[in-house]
Amino acid sequence: MDGQNYLVFHTAADDSYVNHTGNLRGIDVTSNTEITMYFASSSTANAHDSVVLNITAGTEIAVIEALAAASNGRKNPVMVIADDISSEYIHGSITGCGAISTARGIYRNVKNVVTNTTLTAADSGSLVVINPGATNLIQLPAAAGNAGWNVKIHWSEADGGTMDQIVNIGTLAGEFFNGLICAADGGGAAIANGTSNDFINVAAAATSGGSVEIVSDGTRMQVSGVVLDASDVAFADTAAS
Numbered sequence: 250m251d252g253q254n255y256l257v258f259h260t261a262a263d264d265s266y267v268n269h270t271g272n273l274r275g276i277d278v279t280s281n282t283e284i285t286m287y288f289a290s291s292s293t294a295n296a297h298d299s300v301v302l303n304i305t306a307g308t309e310i311a312v313i314e315a316l317a318a319a320s321n322g323r324k325n326p327v328m329v330i331a332d333d334i335s336s337e338y339i340h341g342s343i344t345g346c347g348a349i350s351t352a353r354g355i356y357r358n359v360k361n362v363v364t365n366t367t368l369t370a371a372d373s374g375s376l377v378v379i380n381p382g383a384t385n386l387i388q389l390p391a392a393a394g395n396a397g398w399n400v401k402i403h404w405s406e407a408d409g410g411t412m413d414q415i416v417n418i419g420t421l422a423g424e425f426f427n428g429l430i431c432a433a434d435g436g437g438a439a440i441a442n443g444t445s446n447d448f449i450n451v452a453a454a455a456t457s458g459g460s461v462e463i464v465s466d467g468t469r470m471q472v473s474g475v476v477l478d479a480s481d482v483a484f485a486d487t488a489a490s
Contacts, residue, residue, distance in 0.1 A: 255327045258329075262334060270320045274287045279301070292351065299348075299349075302330070302343050304344060333346050359375065360377045362377060363379070368390055370390060372390075377403070379405070380405055385416055387402060389419060389421065392466070396465055396467030403460040415452060426446045426449065428472030428473055429474075432475075432479035433477050434479075454481050
């Protein structure tokens with residue numbers, strides 16, 4: 250052996266997976282009856298593999314601790330975590346081995362919102378899709394000390410057409426937007442002044458499907474975006490109502 254601890258999973262006679270703990274990237278409780286283990290891909294660079302374990306509801310803590318112990322080599326260097334063929338599992342609350350997915354690329358987290366939402370550091374890299382039921386605010390985290398934080402915000406009505414409700418996107422108090430939102434209809438663009446514009450106002454008349462990419466440079470939030478009509482999306486000093 251090469252000193253690594255190997256974790257083995259069997260879902261059927263012709264469907265098995267093994268990876269070593271050096272590639273283990275984390276273990277997540279993905280529902281009250283499911284735990285997912287994530288590994289660096291065994292075959293493809295910049296990708297990941299995942300294995301779902303079905304568990305008895307309410308036993309997440311015990312199972313995740315047992316998996317952590319097994320991953321640390323406290324059992325033996327080759328450990329069968331789940332074997333659906335012989336119904337043998339590392340913990341009595343594991344009821345089966347679920348989906349084994351390999352060579353998955355880098356997936357963007359999608360956050361669907363319908364009401365006022367405050368984004369955090371954990372939302373960096375996400376696609377935020379908003380379909381508001383009333384005038385809503387998407388509050389951004391601090392740009393200062395947060396260089397590289399980024400998000401894409403996409404406004405969308407399920408039935409297309411116009412938004413029907415106002416969406417405001419706001420920086421942290423005392424911080425501002427820089428950037429450019431281009432209009433597809435040739436009607437110009439919205440340009441942030443970098444000194445007082447701390448909101449992006451998306452009008453109720455705005456066409457569904459517009460979006461902005463926002464990235465912190467450590468001082469301001471830098472914006473680029475595409476809309477249909479420049480008159481419907483604007484940088485502003487106050488929230489629209």
